[in-house]
Amino acid sequence: MSKLLREYDAHIDTLLTIAKRDEMYVVARWHKRDFYAAIWRNHQLDENRIGQDTGLGLYVFTKTGHVAFGSTNELSDEAILKLYTELKHAAIKNEDLGIAKAHEIYDLNPQVNLGEDSLHYQHKPLLDYELDELPKILAGLDKRAVKACPDASFNGMGNIEQDQWRIVRSDGTDVDFSIPKVRLSARATIRTDDGSAESMYRGAGNSVEDLKAALAATDDHFEAGIKQAIEQAAAPSIKGGSPAVIMDAELIGMIAHEALGHPAESDIIAGGGSVLGDDNGRFKSGVTVADAGINVTDHEEGLIHGFHPYGAFGNARERVSIVKDGKLHESISDIFSAARIGVPNKNCERSESYSAPAIPRMSNTYVHIDNHQNMVEDDSVSKAVIAQRTLQANGMFKDHPTVLYIQGMSGGSVNPAGGTFMFGTQYAYEITTDSITPYKPVSFSGDALSALKSIRFGAGEIDTSDFGFCGKNSQSAHVNSGGNALVFLEPNESLTVA
Amino acid sequence: MSIQDTIEPYIRALEHDTSIIKWRLYASYAEQSTVGFSKKSVADIYQPASQQDGLSMQYAIELEGTKIAYGSINPTQTNPDDMITLAHKTAIVSPEALMLASHPKSSTLPKLIPDSGYPANLLATLLPEATRIRELLLEGDPKSIEGELQGTHRHTAYADSTGTSVQVEANRFEGSYELDGRFDVSFSTRSYDQLVPNLQKNITENLAFGKALREDIIKPAKKHLPIFLMGGGELIDKFLLNHLSGMSILTGSSRFTKEDFEAQLLVTHPSVTLSFDQTRDLHIDSFGIDSQGVMSQKYTAIQNGKLVEPICDLKSAHRLGYTARTGSNTGEAVLNNLKTFEDLSAATGTYLLAFSALGIHTQNGLLGTYSLPCAECLYFKDGKLVGPVKPVITGNFFDVLKSDTMQFVSTHREQEPMLFFETDVTFS
Numbered sequence: 062m063s064k065l066l067r068e069y070d071a072h073i074d075t076l077l078t079i080a081k082r083d084e085m086y087v088v089a090r091w092h093k094r095d096f097y098a099a100i101w102r103n104h105q106l107d108e109n110r111i112g113q114d115t116g117l118g119l120y121v122f123t124k125t126g127h128v129a130f131g132s133t134n135e136l137s138d139e140a141i142l143k144l145y146t147e148l149k150h151a152a153i154k155n156e157d158l159g160i161a162k163a164h165e166i167y168d169l170n171p172q173v174n175l176g177e178d179s180l181h182y183q184h185k186p187l188l189d190y191e192l193d194e195l196p197k198i199l200a201g202l203d204k205r206a207v208k209a210c211p212d213a214s215f216n217g218m219g220n221i222e223q224d225q226w227r228i229v230r231s232d233g234t235d236v237d238f239s240i241p242k243v244r245l246s247a248r249a250t251i252r253t254d255d256g257s258a259e260s261m262y263r264g265a266g267n268s269v270e271d272l273k274a275a276l277a278a279t280d281d282h283f284e285a286g287i288k289q290a291i292e293q294a295a296a297p298s299i300k301g302g303s304p305a306v307i308m309d310a311e312l313i314g315m316i317a318h319e320a321l322g323h324p325a326e327s328d329i330i331a332g333g334g335s336v337l338g339d340d341n342g343r344f345k346s347g348v349t350v351a352d353a354g355i356n357v358t359d360h361e362e363g364l365i366h367g368f369h370p371y372g373a374f375g376n377a378r379e380r381v382s383i384v385k386d387g388k389l390h391e392s393i394s395d396i397f398s399a400a401r402i403g404v405p406n407k408n409c410e411r412s413e414s415y416s417a418p419a420i421p422r423m424s425n426t427y428v429h430i431d432n433h434q435n436m437v438e439d440d441s442v443s444k445a446v447i448a449q450r451t452l453q454a455n456g457m458f459k460d461h462p463t464v465l466y467i468q469g470m471s472g473g474s475v476n477p478a479g480g481t482f483m484f485g486t487q488y489a490y491e492i493t494t495d496s497i498t499p500y501k502p503v504s505f506s507g508d509a510l511s512a513l514k515s516i517r518f519g520a521g522e523i524d525t526s527d528f529g530f531c532g533k534n535s536q537s538a539h540v541n542s543g544g545n546a547l548v549f550l551e552p553n554e555s556l557t558v559a
Numbered sequence: 560m561s562i563q564d565t566i567e568p569y570i571r572a573l574e575h576d577t578s579i580i581k582w583r584l585y586a587s588y589a590e591q592s593t594v595g596f597s598k599k600s601v602a603d604i605y606q607p608a609s610q611q612d613g614l615s616m617q618y619a620i621e622l623e624g625t626k627i628a629y630g631s632i633n634p635t636q637t638n639p640d641d642m643i644t645l646a647h648k649t650a651i652v653s654p655e656a657l658m659l660a661s662h663p664k665s666s667t668l669p670k671l672i673p674d675s676g677y678p679a680n681l682l683a684t685l686l687p688e689a690t691r692i693r694e695l696l697l698e699g700d701p702k703s704i705e706g707e708l709q710g711t712h713r714h715t716a717y718a719d720s721t722g723t724s725v726q727v728e729a730n731r732f733e734g735s736y737e738l739d740g741r742f743d744v745s746f747s748t749r750s751y752d753q754l755v756p757n758l759q760k761n762i763t764e765n766l767a768f769g770k771a772l773r774e775d776i777i778k779p780a781k782k783h784l785p786i787f788l789m790g791g792g793e794l795i796d797k798f799l800l801n802h803l804s805g806m807s808i809l810t811g812s813s814r815f816t817k818e819d820f821e822a823q824l825l826v827t828h829p830s831v832t833l834s835f836d837q838t839r840d841l842h843i844d845s846f847g848i849d850s851q852g853v854m855s856q857k858y859t860a861i862q863n864g865k866l867v868e869p870i871c872d873l874k875s876a877h878r879l880g881y882t883a884r885t886g887s888n889t890g891e892a893v894l895n896n897l898k899t900f901e902d903l904s905a906a907t908g909t910y911l912l913a914f915s916a917l918g919i920h921t922q923n924g925l926l927g928t929y930s931l932p933c934a935e936c937l938y939f940k941d942g943k944l945v946g947p948v949k950p951v952i953t954g955n956f957f958d959v960l961k962s963d964t965m966q967f968v969s970t971h972r973e974q975e976p977m978l979f980f981e982t983d984v985t986f987s
Contacts, residue, residue: 097649102810107874111649112631114615120607129602131610135635144610151608151682158686161600188648214811250812250925257814257925298928301953301985328605332597333703334740397604416611418604472921476934478703478740481949483932485921502923504930506951508987534605555987559930559953 063174063237064182066091066115066227072141073229076119079142085149086122086166086231088374091115092415095187097221101199101247104207104215109196111187116415117141121148126164127155132416165396172234172376180363181370183267184223184239194269195219198245198276202262202283206249209287217247221269228375238370242539243272244528249287255295258501260286261469261487265528267364275526285443289488292499299489299500301559305461306550307448310524311470312486312505314542317357317383317428318531319475319482320509321350322542325383326421326533327394327409329477330402336480336509337389343403344392350384351513354431357384359393359409361425366528367540372408373419379407383426384513395421413536420534428544430519436546444468445490445497451520451547458494464549465558466490467503470527480509489558507556515553521546562588562714563726565634566616570718572639578622579643581657583719585850586616586634591711592682596693596736598704602686606707610682617850618642621657626650658873659719660852660883668847669855670840671729673750677712681751685710688755695759696736699766702773706736708758710751717848725854727847734758738769741935742789742914746974749841761972768914772935777946778986779938786911786933786952787900787968791978792889793919794929798956799826800833800889801924803860805875814925817879820866827960829864835887843974844891853883864961890975897969897976905942911950911984912937927957952982 069091080087093115100108116134119141129151133144155161175181199217206215225239246263262283264275321337323329330338337345359381361368372378372395382390392404398421399406411422437450448466452458469487476482483506491498524543531540550556566586573582591613595606602608617631620643628646637645678684685708696704711731718724732754735745744765746757788794807813808820815824837855839845848854851873859867868881876883904910913933922929930953938948959965959980967976 102806105654106651107654108627108629109649109651110629110631111645113637114631114633115636116613128604128607129609130607131612133612134614134633135612137635144612147610147682151610154683154686155602155608158601158690160686160690161603163604192649216810216812248812252811259812259923259925298955301930301951329740332599332705332740334705416613418607418609420605471923472918474918474921476740476915476917479934479949481917481932481934483918483921485918485923501926501928504918504921506917506930506932557951557985557987559951559985
């Protein structure tokens with residue numbers, strides 16, 4: 062039995078009883094969302110916003126597996142029964158028309174509520190948070206930005222989001238969880254006689270204290286980022302090409318997410334729209350996409366940004382090994398398309414609000430390189446210098462006298478059907494054994510199936526601190542991505558920097 | 560219960576609370592019916608037949624001491640007293656008083672519902688229509704199909720402490736399909752009668768493009784080519800319109816300053832004028848009133864290549880001294896006397912026709928540089944289709960904006976014009 066959203070027990074009982082009488086199968090998702098946003102502009106807290114809403118997303122299945130979905134945020138008996146009745150008739154109409162079935166819903170085993178307090182019940186009333194802490198952090202960063210660059214414009218936002226979910230099914234499943242998220246993002250815009258540039262700084266946690274700890278861990282990045290933006294404003298644009306590249310954890314994580322993760326989603330493969338599916342719509346399990354020792358995984362236990370303990374239909378989400386020892390292994394799958402594409406179901410479906418249909422999505426996606434090299438650590442020098450020393454220590458300049466170091470993520474995209482991916486970067490440096498030359502940020506694009514094949518070595522431990530949002534079917538999902546702290550890619554004609 | 564009935568108790572509570580100086584409310588109730596379809600079926604689990612109904616209300620409340628609270632609630636879950644209590648607990652001292660939009664007494668709202676109204680039981684109507692469109696698409700044997708038909712009926716109500724009260728009702732119907740996971744076709748309208756016929760109109764031609772994209776990729780030797788880019792208005796949004804936002808100018812994140820507008824800085828080729836008309840009856844880009852209470856208007860952002868005015872919301876309009884507007888994107892601009900794709904492509908001869916550019920949102924809008932893979936693109940030489948290509952287009956879009964070749968081009972395939980310009984290109 063769930064602990065959360067118990068105020069809807071009576072509605073749930075009524076809904077399950079009526080569905081049983083009608084020989085219908087229902088999956089009901091109650092979702093309560095609270096949010097707070099502090100908007101910092103022009104050196105002051107310019108606005109704060111608060112929001113509250115609870116709604117119901119409801120699937121109604123006929124015995125044959127024909128289905129309809131709907132939602133409402135008017136949570137009265139009358140409104141819920143009206144929705145149920147409309148959906149029942151739509152599902153029956155689908156059966157009459159002989160269109161799509163989703164009979165796999167009956168293959169799901171009832172799920173026991175996992176119920177761990179440490180992972181599933183971390184919420185508290187929104188007004189119990191110290192809401193004024195986020196503006197205080199932003200004020201401190203603003204002062205530092207102006208000190209580092211008196212002409213800098215500084216803008217930022219702090220957010221608290223709290224989603225509580227309760228998922229109930231006709232088979233007795235009744236699971237719940239809540240994951241609070243506290244997040245801060247800031248942007249300094251630099252103007253010099255040479256032009257303009259931006260520096261981004263951000264952090265995330267599950268509480269204000271968590272956020273402070275995350276920011277403290279990267280505190281020196283703030284001024285360093287402003288310094289890099291000043292350099293960047295005056296820097297030339299790089300000539301396009303396919304150079305040897307060393308990238309940070311954010312960017313190798315982006316390759317994992319965009320190039321491998323999206324094409325590995327089972328709904329895309331089943332629909333015939335993924336380069337990782339064969340002509341029969343099966344996942345190309347076993348195909349070599351990287352050297353031995355290179356792995357890509359999705360899902361991490363713990364309250365990290367993209368984590369959620371259950372799939373949106375209520376069964377426990379499982380870890381996915383997308384690439385294992387260089388070979389495609391498993392898909393980001395759900396019960397409805399796993400068997401169709403020949404992979405095990407991992408309950409990876411997500412729904413980002415009560416009104417959104419569930420679709421297979423990534424959560425936290427990381428590249429792990431076995432037998433990685435040591436990274437040359439030195440807190441007193443820039444990241445570009447650390448990259449240079451790491452390249453030197455691994456003898457990379459012998460075969461590649463010039464290497465492009467790219468750092469910091471600036472969003473990405475993929476075309477799963479053609480396998481083309483791209484992402485933006487925040488900073489770029491051309492590194493030789495005795496020089497480091499800044500360039501304006503570059504875009505990195507290439508072919509999904511060959512991207513990982515260029516990896517020659519990784520250095521440093523897995524960095525999982527990067528977080529962001531992923532868009533699919535008009536739903537924005539919290540995700541994480543990352544990998545070894547530095548990863549070197551040999552020149553490859555199918556990977557372009559411009 | 561009507562949207563006006565929903566909002567009334569909140570209006571009364573705000574009017575009777577003496578601690579409240581000013582306020583505004585915006586409530587919206589939407590009923591939405593959707594049916595998805597794919598190559599395998601109609602209304603599958605990922606794009607099910609769905610009925611989504613939702614109610615929301617946004618408030619802005621000024622309390623004594625220029626303290627302002629902004630928020631959104633669900634009126635069926637938060638009563639008027641609780642909303643006011645929440646406002647008291649979360650209000651912060653603001654740099655200025657709450658802004659309220661001014662409304663000329665003579666202003667009229669555009670008509671957003673045709674005489675034919677909104678279809679009853681739309682969900683049941685959409686199911687056979689989706690089936691029919693899917694069957695037409697299957698005739699081209701594409702590798703994959705993803706599509707959707709959707710209708711939305713929305714009621715909105717705005718009220719504020721000046722006594723203004725506005726209600727708007729609007730239809731919106733949208734249809735789209737994607738072939739082979741490669742390119743999208745979409746159509747939006749206020750009238751249901753127009754939805755399916757317009758979506759069906761170019762299916763044969765689109766299937767032919769889809770087939771051409773499945774041929775072997777070729778690699779031309781060219782390094783600089785003209786390109787017709789569908790959805791290219793997003794580039795104008797990224798590198799130009801975003802910088803016209805009043806709030807971006809206030810916060811220093813725009814490349815322009817207030818002085819640039821006063822000086823009518825030339826930012827594009829003089830042939831470019833970007834005007835918006837949000838007041839046209841039954842036009843898909845029209846609306847009645849936005850959540851801040853700003854009514855639909857006509858305005859010009861760029862005139863003959865020169866900055867005219869920033870596009871300001873209420874707050875930035877007050878701070879910068881301009882009229883408040885509701886922002887638009889390039890796809891909503893009124894672009895008259897366009898060349899057609901047929902005419903310009905015939906005159907150009909050798910060009911790229913790109914159905915999308917990946918990752919425009921990732922580009923650095925301050926630097927102007929772009930580097931974009933066009934995953935779905937055809938190469939035409941001397942007016943004849945040669946084959947599919949995989950180009951990465953590169954350059955500086957600030958230079959493109961000022962070039963005499965950049966222009967908007969109308970096409971019968973899409974509602975939004977394409978963008979035509981010359982660019983550096985690398986083929987892989």
